[in-house]
Amino acid sequence: MKRLLAGAAVTLAALAAPASSFALSAQEAILRAKPAVALITARVDAEVTIDCGQGPVTVKPRPFI
Numbered sequence: 001m002k003r004l005l006a007g008a009a010v011t012l013a014a015l016a017a018p019a020s021s022f023a024l025s026a027q028e029a030i031l032r033a034k035p036a037v038a039l040i041t042a043r044v045d046a047e048v049t050i051d052c053g054q055g056p057v058t059v060k061p062r063p064f065i
Helices: 001-015 025-031
Strands: 048-051 056-061
Touching: none
Parallel strands: none
Antiparallel strands: 048 056
C-alpha cells in the first residue's frame, strides 16, 4: 500500500511541475515544423507630406524590406 501511495505521489508531483516553456517566433515555429516551406518577411513603407510655407512637399523613401 505504501508503494502505491509513493508511486501516486511521484506521478502527481511530475504532472504538477511546470513544464519548461519558451517562446518561438512565428518564423522559427514554421521552420521547425516544415523546413524551407515558408518565409516570413516584413516591409516598412512610408510617405510624408510637409508644408514649410512654399507649398506641400511629399516625400516617399524607398521601402525597407
